[in-house]
Amino acid sequence: MTENVSIENLKQKALAELAALMTEEALEAWRVAYLGKKSDLNTILRGLANLPVEERKSVGAGANVVREELETALKTREHAINEESLKAVSGIDISLPGRPWLSGKLHPVTRIVNEISDIFSSLGFSVIEGPEVELDRYNFDALNIPKEHPARDTMQTFWVDQADASGDRHILLRTHTSPMQVRFMEKYKEPPIRIVVPGRVFRYEATDASHMPMFHQIEGLMVDRNVSLADLKGTLFEFARRFFGPDRRVRFRCDFFPFVEPGVEMAIECAVCKGAGCRLCGDTGWLEILGAGMVHPKVLEGVGIDPQTYTGFAFGIGVERLPMLRYGIDDIRLFYANDLRFLRQF
Numbered sequence: 001m002t003e004n005v006s007i008e009n010l011k012q013k014a015l016a017e018l019a020a021l022m023t024e025e026a027l028e029a030w031r032v033a034y035l036g037k038k039s040d041l042n043t044i045l046r047g048l049a050n051l052p053v054e055e056r057k058s059v060g061a062g063a064n065v066v067r068e069e070l071e072t073a074l075k076t077r078e079h080a081i082n083e084e085s086l087k088a089v090s091g092i093d094i095s096l097p098g099r100p101w102l103s104g105k106l107h108p109v110t111r112i113v114n115e116i117s118d119i120f121s122s123l124g125f126s127v128i129e130g131p132e133v134e135l136d137r138y139n140f141d142a143l144n145i146p147k148e149h150p151a152r153d154t155m156q157t158f159w160v161d162q163a164d165a166s167g168d169r170h171i172l173l174r175t176h177t178s179p180m181q182v183r184f185m186e187k188y189k190e191p192p193i194r195i196v197v198p199g200r201v202f203r204y205e206a207t208d209a210s211h212m213p214m215f216h217q218i219e220g221l222m223v224d225r226n227v228s229l230a231d232l233k234g235t236l237f238e239f240a241r242r243f244f245g246p247d248r249r250v251r252f253r254c255d256f257f258p259f260v261e262p263g264v265e266m267a268i269e270c271a272v273c274k275g276a277g278c279r280l281c282g283d284t285g286w287l288e289i290l291g292a293g294m295v296h297p298k299v300l301e302g303v304g305i306d307p308q309t310y311t312g313f314a315f316g317i318g319v320e321r322l323p324m325l326r327y328g329i330d331d332i333r334l335f336y337a338n339d340l341r342f343l344r345q346f
């Protein structure tokens with residue numbers, strides 16, 4: 001009985017002292033005094049064995065309860081002191097809720113460029129980038145588009161320099177990424193060549209739901225002995241299968257581009273109507289996604305590759321069209337309006 005009374009006194013005294021402590025050092029001294037090896041509480045617990053059996057139980061239980069209470073009170077006080085001192089030192093109220101952690105992500109067009117690059121990379125193509133400011137020699141002449149060729153007019157060009165003495169300009173914003181493919185062939189000459197060139201391209205055009213003066217292209221090129229239209233079809237078919245899934249049918253038709261002969265366009269079955277015809281595909285059942293063809297012999301000759309020995313295929317994909325088809329986006333301007341409510345969805 002006397003032991004229980006003194007334990008209760010001990011507890012009251014310890015708690016009263018604890019409430020006034022302000023430093024970690026003081027807390028440690030308090031811990032040693034009330035919970036340490038030489039504390040009264042510990043002495044009582046160690047002396048239990050000497051007590052008569054009937055007292056041993058109640059004294060032991062009482063002492064243990066008090067020990068736990070004191071330990072809990074110590075932790076609580078420790079926590080309170082830490083908060084107080086943090087607040088005092090830094091002026092930071094650590095009890096305030098945290099600020100939301102904003103994580104950025106890649107632009108949907110960048111993601112599609114990466115996805116397409118990865119597919120061709122796994123098919124053995126290297127991914128190469130080139131300059132956005134180009135020479136007309138690489139953007140036009142080397143691609144079998146001489147001065148006065150009508151294709152120069154259809155590629156509305158942003159010229160960078162002033163006209164020279166003969167009225168010509170030579171520096172421009174590239175209208176496609178082919179110039180880098182020309183540079184690559186010119187530099188490495190020795191086939192096999194397998195590259196894709198993604199990047200921004202520029203056309204001097206009025207903006208509407210399907211046109212922007214800046215958009216993205218990814219062009220591909222393969223040159224080697226015995227490359228044929230069958231290789232072109234096999235490669236692009238595999239690309240379509242991986243990008244759009246195994247169930248979409250693919251269509252090749254003739255088309256014309258000055259830098260290829262023959263030229264083709266590839267279309268995939270419309271995702272919405274599965275070929276029946278609807279608004280998205282203009283009632284044709286098909287969506288055109290790229291142009292391609294066998295590299296024109298004049299282009300190979302121009303970079304010093306013998307077209308008698310080597311042949312090649314090339315293709316150009318307009319990148320923005322693909323996420324528009326995949327996600328049902330009906331206005332290309334949405335990609336470049338910097339509206340995070342739109343961009344965050346992808």
Ligand code: 2NL
Binds near residue numbers: 221317
């Ligand atoms: C389109 C059509 C195409 C190419 C790009 C190419 C590049 C070299 C030589 C020959 Cl270096 N061809 N590129 C060929 C055919 C079509 O793009 O409408 N793209 C959006």
